[in-house]
Amino acid sequence: MGFLKYKGYTGSVEYSEEDNCLFGKVQGMSKHTITYEGQTLDELRQDFEGAVEDYLASCAERGVEPCKPYSGTFNVRVSPEIHSAIAAMAQQAGVTINAFVRQVLAKEAKLAY
Template sequence: MDYLEYKGYKGSVEYSKADNCLFGKVLGMSKDLILYEGNTIDELRADFEAGIDNYIAGCVADGIEPRKPYSGTLNIRISPEIHSKIAMLAQEAGTTINGYIKQALEEQLKLAHQ
């Protein structure tokens, strides 16, 4: 899927057959919804960027920090057995559980992009 990027935000690019237009939404924003549309890619991009700018300006006006998609904090649920195994492997590697999982994910992502 293609996406738009602006000021650290990414947005989808989709087509509505029923409305005969392009549309999208900012990805990774679980608590805020930013939608945009246009008849051309240039119009879509302009509405996307205006949506981001308006969102940021609204947050500043309200005195709140604009949310960033994908904060870097990820909570996962795993079995106690896997948790225990990861803890032991992390200790053997001389790192934390978080550090061990981060390294494993980075290695997996490198493999996926080869």
């Protein structure tokens, strides 16, 4: 599966053998569903961008803040041993556990922190 990106939104790229078309859905939207389709990758990209624009325009018309695909907050359950090790490494680095985990995740995701 591939992905499209537009204005901070990420959409999937999938193929339906039954319908003989490409389709997708904006990822990470818990309260809204934004879908799109096309016969070619260019058509799919245009419909994806149009769907995002329609969503943003609809929110503006209603005076509501558009949902962001990801809130930036998630919970991860780990064993007490891992929690303790992370806390020790964070303390040694002179940062909070949250800052330490953000740094590690950004490095692994190859993103600038």
